Amino acid sequence: DVKVTQSSRYLVKRTGEKVFLECVQDMDHENMFWYRQDPGLGLRLIYFSYDVKMKEKGDIPEGYSVSREKKERFSLILESASTNQTSMYLCASSSTGGPFEGQYFGPGTRLTVT
Amino acid sequence: AQKITQTQPGMFVQEKEAVTLDCTYDTSDPSYGLFWYKQPSSGEMIFLIYQGSYDQQNATEGRYSLNFQKARKSANLVISASQLGDSAMYFCAMREWNQGGKLIFGQGTELSVKP
DSSP, X not given: OOOEXXXXXXXXXXXXXXXXXXXXXXXXXXXXXXXXXXXXXXXXXXXXXXXXXXXXXXXXXXXXEEEEEETTEEEEEEXXXXXXXXXXXXXXXXXXXXXXXXXXXXXXEEEEXX | OOSEEOOOSEEEEETXXXXXXXXXXOXXXXXXXXXXXXXXXXXXXXXXXXXXXXXXXXXXXXXXXXEEETTTXXXXXXXXXXXXXXXXXXXXXXXXXXXXXXXXEOOOEEEEEEO
16 A cells, blocks of 8 residues: 655644655655645645656745655755645655556645744 | 636535535646545545546446546546545546646535435
């Protein structure tokens, strides 16, 4: 079974703090993704990566950065957390081969910025 | 423009009845895939069913089936014999082949199953 894990289920940070969210997958997937989920807006893509050290902006990259130094690990960084970044953050991974390329998700991190 | 539209923010269904969750999509890519995910209150996204744009038959997975109407660009999820454990958020998503591995999600539908 594919397993995607995230470093924390719940996180509370103060405004201005630097925040690291980590995601690890164990299926040797090439692709990794970070989403945020807000009520009524569905999932919105923040950043994604197709390979180690590669990153591409998604739909809402402002205020975020990412790092992928190893294939299995994809980190989301909030350089200076703000209250409007309070949200649910979901990490996902997928392979690039075959017609079915669904994404496998981690359990999510509920981040509150006060 | 919205690429994936789910017009039902919330729905109720009686236990053991069938329910249809609507999803319409918009793409000019002839090759695409459509997905449905379930998100219970615990937050994890659970893959339910997949339909490829070239698939001739509607996808089925147990109690889940996907009513794929290509000309209408709709991909509705049908859940037969609803169970209390089906209460959750449901998301429709699309992957366009020329956009790499990215998925585009709809806004979601919250389904509540009544005993």
